[in-house]
Amino acid sequence: MQFSTFLESVVKIKHITLSGEDSHAKMSPPYRLDLAKKMKEKSQTARKAAVMALFYPNHNDETYLVLILRKTYKGVHSAQVGFPGGKYEDEDANDLMVTAIRETEEEVGVSKSAYEVVKTMSPIYIPPSNFMVHPFFGIAKHPIKFTKQDDEVEAIIEVKLKDFLDDTNSITTRVPTSFNVEVDVPAFQLNGHKVWGATAMMLGEIKDVLKQVL
Numbered sequence: 001m002q003f004s005t006f007l008e009s010v011v012k013i014k015h016i017t018l019s020g021e022d023s024h025a026k027m028s029p030p031y032r033l034d035l036a037k038k039m040k041e042k043s044q045t046a047r048k049a050a051v052m053a054l055f056y057p058n059h060n061d062e063t064y065l066v067l068i069l070r071k072t073y074k075g076v077h078s079a080q081v082g083f084p085g086g087k088y089e090d091e092d093a094n095d096l097m098v099t100a101i102r103e104t105e106e107e108v109g110v111s112k113s114a115y116e117v118v119k120t121m122s123p124i125y126i127p128p129s130n131f132m133v134h135p136f137f138g139i140a141k142h143p144i145k146f147t148k149q150d151d152e153v154e155a156i157i158e159v160k161l162k163d164f165l166d167d168t169n170s171i172t173t174r175v176p177t178s179f180n181v182e183v184d185v186p187a188f189q190l191n192g193h194k195v196w197g198a199t200a201m202m203l204g205e206i207k208d209v210l211k212q213v214l
Helices: 003-015 021-026 032-038 096-108 161-165 197-213
Strands: 047-057 063-070 085-087 116-120 124-126 131-139 153-160 170-176 182-190 193-196
Touching (some): 003 047, 003 116, 021 197, 047 096, 063 193, 085 096, 096 131, 096 153, 124 197, 153 161, 161 182, 161 197, 170 193, 182 197, 193 197
Antiparallel strands (some): 047 063, 063 153, 124 131, 182 193
């Protein structure tokens, strides 16, 4: 989709009511609901994090979304695809949008002056890491030159909007669990990467919103 067309339509999302858990459920692993129920009390005091879903044009005026491939490390999100973002810090002055903006600049080198945050999406709780993640929807009106944070980001993944919205890229994949068994989970197939879990659930809500305005 041409970015000029995208920009004309996407402003309407400011007035759309989010479906939150209904959208998340479409891309939720089958075991997540029971796990979230068991950890409901713990989720009330979960650590806070924020991420940025950033859309932008390339030099041919095509619309893209940026994701990142995280480094391999000893942690539950090792080598997974996600949004630029990270945990809340005291310097963020109790504002999760500030967290998302700060982490986006740190991880992919995009300053807050390059884009506008147009909507706050529904937060989502991640039981394995005990984080409540707050996603934000941002739009840059000009092409972006990304610079990855080498110690945390393995690769920057630039996804075409048309590929993201293409229902044939919604798939099922098998992933290991902490119980040493593999389960089938809903996922997105994007740029050769399988995107599942919390990131897929957040993407699911974004996709539902975009399909109402595009």
